[in-house]
Amino acid sequence: xxxxxxxxxxxxxxxxxxxxxxxxxxxxxxxxxxxxxxxxxxxxxxxxxxxxxxxxxxxxxxxxxxxxxxxxxxxxxxxxxxxxxxxxxxxxxxxxxxxxxxxxxxxxxxxxxxxxxxxxx
Amino acid sequence: xxxxxxxxxxxxxxxxxxxxxxxxxxxxxxxxxxxxxxxxxxxxxxxxxxxxxxxxxxxxxxxxxxxxxxxxxxxxxxxxxxxxxxxxxxxxxxxxxxxxxxxxxxxx
Numbered sequence: 001x002x003x004x005x006x007x008x009x010x011x012x013x014x015x016x017x018x019x020x021x022x023x024x025x026x027x028x029x030x031x032x033x034x035x036x037x038x039x040x041x042x043x044x045x046x047x048x049x050x051x052x053x054x055x056x057x058x059x060x061x062x063x064x065x066x067x068x069x070x071x072x073x074x075x076x077x078x079x080x081x082x083x084x085x086x087x088x089x090x091x092x093x094x095x096x097x098x099x100x101x102x103x104x105x106x107x108x109x110x111x112x113x114x115x116x117x118x119x120x121x
Numbered sequence: 122x123x124x125x126x127x128x129x130x131x132x133x134x135x136x137x138x139x140x141x142x143x144x145x146x147x148x149x150x151x152x153x154x155x156x157x158x159x160x161x162x163x164x165x166x167x168x169x170x171x172x173x174x175x176x177x178x179x180x181x182x183x184x185x186x187x188x189x190x191x192x193x194x195x196x197x198x199x200x201x202x203x204x205x206x207x208x209x210x211x212x213x214x215x216x217x218x219x220x221x222x223x224x225x226x227x228x229x
Contacts, residue, residue, distance in 0.1 A: 003143070033158075033178065035157070035158065037157060038154035038155065038158060039154065040159055041152050041153070041154050041157060042152065042153070042154040044152055045150075045151075045152025045153065046151060051199070059152040059153055060148065060154065060155060060195065060196055061194055061195055061196060062148070062150070062181040062185070062188045062189070062193040062194060062196055064189055081146075089155065089157045089195055089213060090153065090154050090155065091154045091158070091214065092154065100158070100214075114146040119151065
């Protein structure tokens with residue numbers, strides 16, 4: 001089966017968010033979670049927001065109005081608390097002193113796709 | 122996601138506010154990493170306090186009204202309700218001890 005244009009767009013965004021996450025972890029000396037499925041769902045959530053809203057709004061918050069939040073930009077990844085204090089409550093970028101920090105700053109696209117499929121879509 | 126009952130905007134009043142026992146509500150969302158970390162902790166709490174408290178989950182993406190009504194911002198947020206009122210809450214993927222200490226205050 002050939003991929004639909006929508007699939008292709010989704011995959012491109014997912015790959016872009018994956019690469020951003022790796023690069024940003026390296027830049028900030030932070031690490032991915034010991035449980036790679038945590039990293040995978042957050043990257044997927046960022047990619048979905050990027051596709052839906054145009055910006056990778058943090059997927060670990062509830063918003064009254066997502067479009068207004070995107071304009072406000074505070075919670076667009078990397079959010080202000082991350083940029084200022086390395087605080088990522090989504091557990092995507094974890095400082096090495098945190099008990100949940102793993103040793104990786106890399107994640108394979110296959111891992112993200114596997115977790116997506118395990119969630120039924 | 123787990124064995125705990127999912128509540129919705131429609132069932133929240135019956136399942137949570139009118140419950141005879143205290144209720145722990147896990148406000149979660151599908152693409153939230155720390156929600157995955159806390160889910161097994163919530164399940165353990167549900168077993169440990171079986172009969173003493175009720176444990177439910179609310180998907181904030183699908184049920185924005187209740188989430189907004191209680192001012193949910195960061196997820197996961199774990200809220201405790203007793204007698205129809207919110208009495209306490211903890212935010213984030215907290216250890217089990219933190220959650221059980223919070224719950225103990227509202228038993229009996």
